[in-house]
Amino acid sequence: MKNPILRTLIAVWTEIEPTPLVVSRPAPIIIGLMLFGIGHAFVYRWLFPVWPSGITAKAARLAARIFFLSFLFWEFFTPFNQFGEPFLLIGLELIFWEVIAIAEALTIASVMALKINL
Numbered sequence: 001m002k003n004p005i006l007r008t009l010i011a012v013w014t015e016i017e018p019t020p021l022v023v024s025r026p027a028p029i030i031i032g033l034m035l036f037g038i039g040h041a042f043v044y045r046w047l048f049p050v051w052p053s054g055i056t057a058k059a060a061r062l063a064a065r066i067f068f069l070s071f072l073f074w075e076f077f078t079p080f081n082q083f084g085e086p087f088l089l090i091g092l093e094l095i096f097w098e099v100i101a102i103a104e105a106l107t108i109a110s111v112m113a114l115k116i117n118l
Contacts, residue, residue, distance in 0.1 A: 005085065037104060040066060044108050055109045063098075063105035071097035 013023055022029040044062050051058050075094055079085040085093075 005083075005089075009083070009085075036070075037108075040104060041108050041112070044105075044112060048109075048112065055106070055113050059102070059105040059109035061105075062108060063101040066105060067098055067101040071101060 013020060018024070040062070043065070044058070047061075048058050051061050072094065075090055075097070079090055079093065
């Protein structure tokens with residue numbers, strides 16, 4: 001692999017000790033991600049009464065909050081600040097994070113809509 005930045009990022013995950021928990025012991029990370037999802041569901045439940053009606057409208061607002069308050073903040077302070085990642089790579093990562101935020105928000109909004117209608 002010729003790209004030194006990519007080689008370094010892969011080494012951080014696979015070679016340099018201590019390896020991240022998601023590689024060496026993934027259970028705490030998986031549990032933590034589930035807890036974040038539950039926390040986002042509570043935030044949604046708290047805010048959804050004042051948002052416009054409709055799953056898509058509510059999901060869009062939740063996705064924007066998740067994206068800006070979690071993913072964009074993290075990308076700024078870690079890959080950009082600590083690793084000096086190039087903007088194109090950060091932009092690509094942010095596209096993936098946005099897809100994740102939208103999927104999570106649509107899931108939460110859909111489940112909450114089913115719960116309310118039952």
